[in-house]
Amino acid sequence: MRNDPKIEISTRLLRTLHRIHRQRTDLNGQIARGPRQIKAGEALVAKAGTDMQTVKDSLKNANLLSDEKQLQLKSREAQIDQLQTKLNSAASNREFDLLKDQIAADKQANSVLSDEILEAMEAIDGFEIQLNDAVNEFEKQENEQQTRIAEVEVKTTDLQNELERVNAELEQSEKEIPSEMMVEYRRIIKAKGEHALAPVEDESCGGCYQVLTTQYLDRLRLSVLIRCPNCNAFLYLPETTQV
Ligand SMILES: [Zn+2]
Structure with a gap:
């Protein structure tokens, strides 16, 4: 044991x-949690926004594709009408057969195109349902974030008031600290926060579990600063x- 000057201090004061100090650590921890909760909420809103935009883009592309295929179908149908007119006035059997084959091929192609248009329209229906869900999710996340921000604000105000009260209590208690101890107290509190103090548990330091000798314990019982x-x-x- 070091030959520290014997400073007497009340156990009650140390407790x-x-x-x-533990309350302050806890309160500061809770206060710090608020901004983290808000940030996490912002990420949820951003994700819902991105998801919604992805579905919007898909829907827009599906609509463009469907429009394009419908235009293509119309133009091919007009082409078939023209071929039909030519067929009716074909000058030779060979020309007639060629036109007939051409018309059959175009009709086949149009049939495929019609199926594709139906598929595109089904895709559009699907994306519209998805978009509806995505918009709802986005709005839900936005509302939840607003609620979260309001709750954090209220809670933070309460916590800060509580912290102020605790700080005032600390200031009051620190007045009782023996002046010979003050410099060391300030230094170690700054360095270790709440771990600057530790209860003795099972004859060991409650902070680091170092076993304490009887000599230490005896001095502690005499309210000597240890x-x-x-x-x-x-x-x-x-x-x-x-x-
Ligand atoms: Zn210790």
């Missing part, structure tokens, strides 16, 4: 300080221990 020889935390006896 209170540790409780307050640092953990391993993690340097200010040690105190928890409420369950008889002081």
